[in-house]
Amino acid sequence: MYSFEILFTVLVLAMFVGYFAILGVTPALYSPLMSFSNAISGIIIIGAIASDGNRFWEMAAIFLAAVNIFGGFAVSARMLKMFAKKEHQK
């Protein structure tokens, strides 16, 4: 277990990193970016697996997060494929 201060430090630093990483993304790729970040927010699945709570709700969370992750990656992949296809032609 970490203290609140440590966790808070991680939060603040990660926010700055995220801010600068996302500022650089070209507007044409906003849709895949959003879909991709949506997919990785499914990381909450590890919270669901590690949770020691009520079994039913835990499983529900694992299922929903899995749909989120894999659906999100599938959608991002489809979007990116369209951009990649064009890149290839040039």
Next chain:
Amino acid sequence: MNLTLFYTVIAAMFIVSIKMLSSPQTAVRGAILGALGMILAIFSDFAEVEHNHWEVIAVLAAGALTGIFIGLKIKITELAQMVAVLNGLGGLAAVCISLGETIKNLEVSWAIAAGVVAGGLAFSGSMIAFLKLQGIRIPYLQFKGAYMTVNFLMFILTLLLATGVCFCTSNSLFLALVFSSLLWGVVLVMPIGGADMPIVISLLNSFSGWATVMIGFAQSNILLISVGSLVGIGGVVLAYIMIKSMNLSFAKLFSRKMVVNTSSADISRLPQTGSPQDAAFVMKNAKKVIIVPGFGMAAASAQHALKNMGEILKNKYGVEVKYAIHPVAGRMPGHMNVLLAEADVSYNDIFGFEDIEREFELCDAAYVIGANDITNPKAKTDVSSPLYGMPVFDVGAAKSVFFVKRTAGAGYSGVENPLFFEPNTFMLYGDAKKVTEEVNKFLDE
């Protein structure tokens, strides 16, 4: 302890993958890196947790298959809806985790309470956004004028309940918090539509990131906190970029009133109707044509027909064809770019707002396909208009303007577009795809 180091590596992978998404050349590799990070994270969790693994694996596999199935099955025109739904599920997962922990441990930390609020908002808000994008008519609550008040009350109620559950263990109080968060999401998104939709979608995306952060605080998990805040801040940055591009602020976005009905519409004037034949004739004799796509192109899936039109004009008649993309065209950030990419329109022909706004006066024809509000000159001239201040394309400066529109009438914002009544404007009523195909037929002759 090893797990922490492992988590740091995974978080770094996600950061690099987002950075790689910034250009089309590296984007695919970036996405693969991110997927790899996700798989590593899940495996590391399995190693750590003593569980009935098979049960977890079975549920996970079922979710994965469902996700991949719908992710691949969905039509390309429905991507915005899909993103909304998936995002909502992530939020719901946060709510489920919180519920599970509360039922078992009977003790609620502030982080769990905040996770419920962020997750609940993300879920119900996304579902409303999904219904709106799907075009399903939901009974509109008539509180547009009182939007700020209603949301402020929901905020207070949710805050009180969230504080309450931290201090007294009551399952019914906790359920009340869940419901109040869900209801807040509904009233937050319900009255928003049109050009504001991409902003709302980004903000909802951000909420599910913050929900992940909160679960991370509850479980003292640095991976959840770091990745969740990447997503959270990402959504806020995207929303902010779009709000800036509309010349708004967060406060103004939510406080400005939407006009549903403009009674001032002058019925004696009717817009001039053109035919696809006229459009074909004007455009093939033009030197330069600018195409302005909007949500109507997405709804009708007209991007391929549009691309053909551009190709014929370029190759057969030597016309210079450019695509003008407004930052808030469509219903999610970058919506038009994805669709044009799908139709294989060359990057070199696609221009952002600043790069093309001055070119309309130099072009012979503007072909506005399924867009309206982003061309409305009232945004520049009419202080009382809800669109006022938003930068718009000055399509009226082109020698001729063609509006491809499904029906006569105002745009999503409810504001009538005075351009429709200009002598150089011609309305082409009908489905964006069918109309463009008609135009192509005449161009092909």
